[in-house]
Amino acid sequence: MHLTRLIRTSTREALKGYICHHVQSLHTGCQLLTADKTLLIKLRKSTGYTFINCKKALEKFDNDITQAESWLHEQAQKEGWSKANKLEGRKTKEGLIGLFVGDKVAAMVEVNCETDFVARNEKFQQLVTDVTLAASAHHQSKNQSSAGYVKSLLAGDELNKLCTGEGLSVADQVAFAIGRLGENIYMKRAITVRVPTEWHIGSYVHGSISSQTEVAMGRYGALVIFQGGKEGEQDILGHKLGQHVVGEAPLSLGNMDDLPSGEDETRLLPQTFLSDPSRTVAEFLRGQQAQVLDFVRFQCGEASMEEAE
Template sequence: MWMLRSLRVFLLVARTGSHPAGSLLRQSPQPPHTFHAGPCLSASASSKELLMKLRRKTGYSFVNCKKALETCGEDLKQAEIWLHKQAQKEGWSKAAKLQGRKTKEGLIGLLQEGNITVLVEVNCETDFVSRNLKFQQLVQQVALGTMMHCQNLKDQLSTYSKGFLNSSELSRLPAGPDREGSLKDHLALAIGKLGENMTLKRAAWVKVPSGFYVGSYVHGVMQSPSLHNLVLGKYGALVICETSEQNANLEDIGRRLGQHVVGMAPLSVGSLDDEPGGEAETKMLSQPYLLDPSITLGQYVQPQGVSVVDFVRFECGEGEEAAETE
């Protein structure tokens, strides 16, 4: 039977010059590795490199970065924009859910550039998050946004100027020279990343002309090399002084005055003519000097060749307890 089938195939080939599977017989057999894996592997390596770049640049998860690249056709810049938009949406959603939660923790940020000094407060729920670099970068953005706002004010200074920004005013400010969007946008991004309620509580700025000096002090300092000249802590003070002469110790005097304001929490400057007060005294110059209670602050300042004219004091979380009681 087998021989009969073979004979039929032989006769068919002889008659037609073809084989039932002739097309296959005429093709040169190809080795298994010739399905061109090379370009695919190259594309895969390229995608992996883009993914790593996107993760390093944005800090978002592997899954989100992968989805961003797929959505944007492997365009790195567009993928970054897409990620920020998605994170912002997620941040707003989280912000709405977390809105009622108390924000008693956070940081005070101090930034000085030229004749401008700013003090800002940003709050969060836990001290753990306040130590996170992403939260600290948010404080930096608020300080830079406030600094830029102050620099853009058109004023002719004959004396010092001082201003305050509340939470809603801060939210509307641009985020700073190298960032897109408003501070409100960056707050949403931080909430989306860190998963805690946060608030841009307040900011103060002081601008001084020649003949004035701003002393500053921050207590409980946390400082990161990546945060430019920003100084972070739990308490902060600015003390505005007028001086008629160059004083080599002006920076040290300013720091000591700032320490006094943080520690003694005065409510007004007062006058050198005021009677010395006790521990309950609220006029700054009449208070016992924090670093030497045997004299008043006025008695410390008078020989230094400076006059204290104003001050600002921030304490992180102050006012929250009063708000809760109300």
């Protein structure tokens, strides 16, 4: 009996030593470190990753929250590119139009996703904000020496090459968002403009969402380039013109002297003005001592000219 107990004790000690040695090879000692609860909550709140992944990251880096966050981003980026490749080709008819108007410059971007549910997600909206501002910054840096009116159209592949404020390419940001949201996301197009000092930029976004950023977002957007207008009232005039372009969807500008051709009028100036049905757009502009020079309208999910062809 004494010999049996001795063998059992020796076996237990040997096994305990093996387990301890094995754990030491993975960590710094026999005691496995657990994630600090306060750091876990903080990491979860700052990154939005699941509790399980945040816990795993903190345990991996001995509760070093900086290294844990960096590792989580790296893993999400890898997963995002993998998901992006798998989801490529899935239809993206939902999404948002992002619109930014600065000092004599503006940018309007369309970013598509699969469902309206994701379009309402804050992470997706942040992506739209980042891409819109990146398009505006690119346009300004590229056309600093231009004194006249400059308008540029960027296709999706051109947008993907731009860099965001975080130093990542738009393509990387998209992959990152796909990894977190689980839907295909597609950079559709962007329009950027810069106007001379005496010109003005009107804008309007329809179906706008609540946003604390400088970028307005919705399912429809319009930019209107115009001259003149009553002093101090150009912002109101630009808003009304943008609202009309979104609502009536003109296809061309037309001339100030053009007569309306009926209910299916597609020229802007002869159309019945949305804010004042008693006048055409041209008649309203004469009263405001203003002239529309150009306009652009985006509708989320609509076929572009290239797709229509």
